[in-house]
Amino acid sequence: MSSKVTLLFLLLHLAWVLMFSRGFFPVKTRVPGQGTFSDLPSAPYSTSSGAAAPSGRDPLGYIPPYDQVVFVLVDALRSDFVYGEGSGFHSVRQYLSQGYGEAFVAVARAPTVTLPRLKALVSGTVPAFLDAILNVLEDDDDEKKAGKGNNEQGDGKDAWPSILHLSKNWKIEMYGDDTWMRLLPPHTFTRVEGTTSFFVADTVEVDRNVTRHVPSALNRKGEWDALILHYLGLDHIGHSGGRHSPLMQPKQEEMDAVIDRLFRGLSPPENHPIEGSSPQGPLIILCGDHGMTDAGNHGGSSEAESSTSMLFLHPAWRRPEAKKNEDRFHWSLQNSWSPRNIRQVDLVPTLSLLLGAPIPRNNLGTLIPSTISSLPGKMYNGQGKEKGEASCLWHQGRQFHALFLEAHGIPEGEQRELSEMAANALESKAMEYRVDRMVLALVLGILLWLLLSRKSLPSSQIPHMSMSVLIAAILALQVASVFASSFVEEEHQTWYFWLQSYWMYLLVRPRPGMRRAGLVGQMVLLRLIRTWNQTGQKWAHLPDIRQFLTRPEHEALLWILVLSTLIIMLLRAYRVWGSLGHGRVCFFPRLWLVVTRAATLSILLIQLDPPNLTHSLVARVPYKASTAWCTSDLLFLLLFKPHQLPLIAFFHAQRHLLPSSVGLVSEESILFLFLAHSSFFALGGSNSIASVDLSTAYTGLSSFSAPMVALLTFLSNWSGPLWWALAWIPRRPGFVERRLQDRMILRIMVGLHLALALAVLVLREHLFIWTVFSPKWLYTMAWLAYFLVMYLIWWVRDVWVDKMGAGIEDVD
Ligand SMILES: [Zn+2]
Structure with a gap:
């Protein structure tokens, strides 16, 4: 099988994987349009589902408690902060x-990254997984395709600010x-200035750039109704130094000072808050x-x-019952404190009610009871348009509503339970898989695997x-392990x-010419x-x-260690590049040559200016795989955190101690897969989105x-496997x-991906x-990208070697 055929198989593999992904990452179903007052039940004008309320007016005649809001979002504000x-x-x-306020622990759903969480906080929705990760914004493409009409409105319009x-x-x-x-939508804001979240190093x-707007906003406090501030520095500190970074405490104090300033600025004159219910x-x-x-x-x-963390602070009103508890609270200020848990999406209906606005139609949150004191507000409800269970709950909710209006009240616990049930039912309905696509893709994948296994x-x-x-x-155990969630979470253990x-095994059954010391060395290194x-x-932990x-x-x-x-x-690098036929050159000139080449190449690689790069490669560095391999060391040098660097030295030692040849194709292939996978996990990788390291994504x-940014993220997170792909060439x-x-590696890879696809299909609920x-x-899709890169590197080198003949054997 020529490499062209392998390439074709690789592309076919990519095709079915993409097709499967399209079916697996569900398209979110959403109610078109935007929440309006006319969505509300027609009460109190009529308890039956008769006449609609006058549009544009709150039909309950409800007076919202708050008339102005400042929404301060501190990115990555964990509850214990x-x-x-x-x-x-x-x-x-x-x-x-x-x-002066109330505190909650708001529980966010996975994926816990900014865009989907922000959507949850403004519209109360559960975003589709893939669009969340890829930061793809939703438009209503699917709705347009389905010809439902009436929808230039995406999620953005069905959100409380809009x-x-x-x-x-x-x-x-x-x-x-x-x-x-x-x-x-752009016209939502009367004044706006964005900061970019992409420079993670800037704290x-x-x-x-956010705080500088606060004084002027407070001076003009009659000119706006809602002020939204979104601070990113704390998140950036986390990404670069972790939770225990020395910058963390000062940043919290800085955020606290902003809140303090807002609180004082919005306090009533002479600081006399109203005490009342x-x-x-x-x-x-x-x-x-x-x-x-x-x-x-x-x-x-x-x-x-x-x-x-989620806190509601009200500078103009003071909860009277708190007064007598003040001393107790003072005492607890020094200690940790655990407020009540709510769901993050619960903010949306609560805030809408507190400000007297219609609730977004797609909201799945429920009301936080203690925040609303006057009862009519409690009877608002999101409008469910789903069939089945959710629809039943909606009708039940309406009945409760009617009951309430007639008898002035149903027990609060019951009402709360009902809305939680409705929210859960809607949430599970909001996502649907396309099982037909998934099955078809799986069948194609199996056919591909059979084709690959045709020749023994x-x-x-x-x-x-x-x-x-x-x-x-x-291989059988590896295939079986993808069906167990714990094994997927702990995949590194299996590869190690x-x-x-x-x-x-080799130690017990040594081959001729294989040194036991080397094998023991390998085991110690892996440990x-x-x-x-x-x-x-x-x-x-x-x-x-x-x-x-x-x-x-x-x-x-x-x-x-780093030095x-x-x-x-x-x-x-000196050994490889020093041996490139310069004859007997003195040590220091040679060393100088190596260092300058290394520096030039790594800078070029970082800047990735292809014409320059090719020029430089052609002009200066002979095409040798080991050259690329040493250069990759220098690239990783720039992409690694200092404490990860010694691992490169360990990889070199592993490479050095490899038995000169373990023999057969199948054994070599599987050894390569072992080393590539274990290096990925050794550098801190895992199967959780949280372990994607972004700290070097902006280098250069x-x-x-x-x-x-995507390329650098890939290069730094897959640097271990990439290192091995290059180191394997000689x-x-x-x-x-x-x-x-090549075919053997592809076969194993397709087999493992098929097993996972089957697991995902079977375990989709x-x-x-x-x-x-x-x-x-x-x-798995990222690993597929890795294999594509690996094959490309290998084949480029193969073509070169085949062209040049035996003259350019690599230094090993
Ligand atoms: Zn965030």
């Missing part, structure tokens, strides 16, 4: 203790993350969109990522019986285990590598070398460019065997489908 011990939010906690603007003609100002501007300017005046909301893990990442569904290996390539059994057992078992970064879910090295007191050790790695890289970029066998090897299997499928 406000409520936990050592919080920097001193004045916020003070105000709460004095009865509804306030349209139904109550509110003037809204927004400063902060420009996602808001992409999410909501200062990004927030200054019903709230009034302006409302300040402080909330986070998602939390973060202690390492500072987010995306998954762990408690740390999904618990966010030549007899000279069939390994020893015991080895065949070992390989078959490993297989690789270690393989070395063990060290796997302890470098704890990953997965269950044991990710256990101490690891990364944590040890990043402690301030171990800085010297980290430096020694040793640099020396190893340099020696390696002076302005944001989505393709470059090991590639002769012409015939390497074709067999499983509890963990969104938190475990969907991320795993996204990772």
Whole structure:
């Protein structure tokens, strides 16, 4: 099979995987249009479903308690940042203790990344998984296709800011993350200035650019009705330094000062709040969109990522009953504190009611009871248009409503239970898979795999019986493991285990010329590598070398390790590039040559200026795989965090200690897969979205460019496997065997992806489908991209070697 045929198979593989993904990531069903007052039941004019309420007016004659709102979103504001011990939010906690507000822990759904959380916070919806991850904004394409008409309106219009603007003609100002501007229709805001969330390293300017608008907004406080501030600095601190970064506490204090300033600015003159049972005046909301893990990442569904702070502060009104409790609260200010849990989407109907606006039609949140004191408000309800269970609940809700109007009240618990049931029923209905597409794609995948397996290996390539059994057992177990969510979460364990078992096997049954010391060395190395970064879910919190090295007191050790790695890289580059036929050149000129080439090449690679790059490669560096491999070291040098660098030295050691040839194609292929996968997990990778490391995604970029950020993210997160793809080149066998090897790797890969696809199809109603299997499928697609790159690198080199003949053997 020529590489062209393999390429064709690879593309076919890509095709069915994409087709399966289209079926698996559901299209969200949403009610078209936007919430209006006419959505409300027709009461109190009539308890039957008769005449509609006059449009544009609140039919309940309800007077909303608040007439102005400041919505402060602090990105990644985990619940304990406000409520936990050592919080920097001193004045916020003070105000709460004095009865000026109420606090909740708002639980966000996975994926805990900004865009879907923001959608949840403005429209109360559950966004589709894929569009959330890819930050794709929804338009109503599907609705347009279905010809339902009446819909230039996407999610953006069915959100509380747009509804306030349209139904109550509110003037809204927004400063902060420009996602808001992409999410909501442009005319929603009377004044707006966006900041970009893409420079993760900036933790200062990004927030200054928001805060500088606060004084002027307070001076003009009669000119706006809603003020939205979205701060990104705290999230950026998390991404670059984790939860325990020294910048974290000062940032919390900075955010606290902003709230304090807003609170004082909006307090009534002479600071005399009204004490009474019903709230009034302006409302300040402080909330986070998602939390973060202690390492500072987010995306998954762990408690740390999904618990966010949500506070309602009202400077003009003081809850009277809090007064007598003040001392007790004061005492608790020093300690951690655990407010009641609500769902994040519950903000949407609650806020709509507090401001007297219609609730977004697609909202799935329910009312937070304690925030509303006057009863008529409690009887609002979102309008369900689903059939079946949800529809029943909706009608039941209407009956309760009628009952309430006749008898003045139904028990609050019952009403709450009902709306929660309705919300859950709607939520599960909101997503639907296209099973037909998934099945068709799976069938195509199986056909492809059968085609690939058509030719059996030549007899000279069939390994020893015991080895065949070992390989078959490993593959069978790997296939079986994708059906168990815990195994998917802890996938690294299996790869480490297989690789270690393989070395063990060779130790027990050594081949001629194979050194036992080398095998023992491999086992020790793997043990060290796997302890470098704890990953997965269950044991990710256990101490690891990364944590040890990043402690301030171990800085010297980290430096020694990093410098040793640099020396190893340099020696390696020196050996390879120094041997490129310059004869007997003195040491220092040669070293100089190596360093300048390395620097030029890595800068070029970072800038990725293709014409320059090709020119430089053609002019200066002979085409040798080992050259590319050394250059990749230098690229990774720029893309790695310091504590990860020593792993490159370990990879070199692993590579150096590899038995010169383990023999047959199948064994070589599987060894390559072991090494590539274990290196991915060793660098901290996992199957959770939270472990995608964004900290180096902006290296060398002076302005944001989505393709470059995606490329750099891919390069840094898959750097381990990419390193092995390059390091494997000198090991590639002769012409015939390497074709067999390429096909073998492809076969194993297609087999594993098929198994996962089947698991996803079978387990699509499983509890963990969104938190475990969907991320795993996204990772699988990224791995597919990796394999495409790997084959391309290998084939480019093959073509070159075949052209030039044996003259350019690589330095190993
Ligand atoms: Zn965020």
